[in-house]
Amino acid sequence: MFMYSDKNLKESDFQVVDNKKLDAENLCGSGLLHYFTDLRVKGNLKDCGCQGDEIDDSTLSTYKTCQNSYNGLYLNNVTSKDLSPLENIMQVKGIIDISNTDIENLSFLKNLVTFKYRNQETKERISxxxxxxxxxxxxxMPVLSVIHNTEVERSDGPEEGIVLFNFENLHPDFCLTVNEILLFLELNVTFRNLNAKICDVSQEILSEPSVCKFETLEKLHSECIFVIGDVVIDSENEHDIINVGNVYYIFGSLTIKNTKLQSLAYFFNLLAIVHLGNPFLKSKV
Structure with a gap:
């Protein structure tokens, strides 16, 4: 059995509801159903997970045993300060949408490892x-490590859609750690909006030989893979450009001006420049 989506990529309506003698614990992962994220399986003798689109202040406490959330995870206009009932969720299948709340961070999802969404073709759809x-x-989110489009599992499926996130209109000091940014880069996450800074870099991270806070091009050593800061190359330091040869990521900006350089091949290992515009969150003393 396979169910096709409509022109807006909305999955077919599939419900297995209120069958008091039915053991549906393994239903959602069986056969071709494991591609789908918006399955509604509830009220049976055993269900394959909980319904993440039914969370509000009145139902929140019923999610204490939830490990797998289907139909995504929606926290819209939730006012409860205690989100601990969600801390056992290990997998979310479907869209995650947290909006219009006073939530300060997502640490209550401390066991969420896997986020699976379904995006077909190249149509823009925020996951x-x-x-x-x-x-x-x-x-x-301390252990999130898998962000996966179930559509790519189909050998006969349409072209894979993009991994599209939207972080918009949060606190002015909302920031991402270096490790969080690296995770998004590794998993090819694209942002429609990214209203964020880079969190203040801890001394623990800076103690790693592969992480360097940019001071001068001359001081950039050969083990430096991650450069934090605004890299400027000009006529005064261009003779030291060979020092960027092992740099993979720049967290800041790169400016090359007033030089006599004939090639930028020195940046042959550079994979990404993460520039959020005046991006660094300063420590508060």
Missing amino acids: FNLQNNPKMTRFG
Whole structure:
């Protein structure tokens, strides 16, 4: 059995509801159903997960045993300060949408490892939305490591869609850590909006030989893979450009001006420049 989506990529309506003698615990992962994220399986003798689109202040406490959330995870206009009932969720299938709340960070999803969404073709569809949360200062999902489009599992499926996130209208000091940014880069996450800074870099991270805070091009050593700061190359230091040969990521900006350089081949290892515009969150003393 295979169910096709409509022109807006909305999945077919599939419900297995209120069958008091039915053990549906393994239903959602069986056969071709494991491609789908918006399955509604509830009220049976055993269900394959909980329904993440039914969370509000009155139902929140019923999610204490939830490990797998289907139909995404929606926290819209939730006012509860205690989100601990969601801390056992290990997998979300479907869209994550957290909006119009006073939530400060997502650390309550401390066991969420896997986020699976379904995006077909190249139509723009936001899979993870953080929007209009004016007190949110951190992302803070400590073990998230898998972000996966179930559509790519189909050998006969249409072209894979992009991994599209939206982080918009959060606290002015909302920031991402270096490790969080690296995770998004590794998993090819694209942002419609990214209203964020880079969190203040801890001394623990800076103690790693591969991480360097940019001071001068001359001081950039050969082990430096991650450069934090605004890199400027000009007529005064262009003779030291060979020092960028092992740099993979720049967290800041890159400016090359007033030089006599004939090639930028020295940057042959550079994979990405993460520039958020005046991006660094300063420590508060």
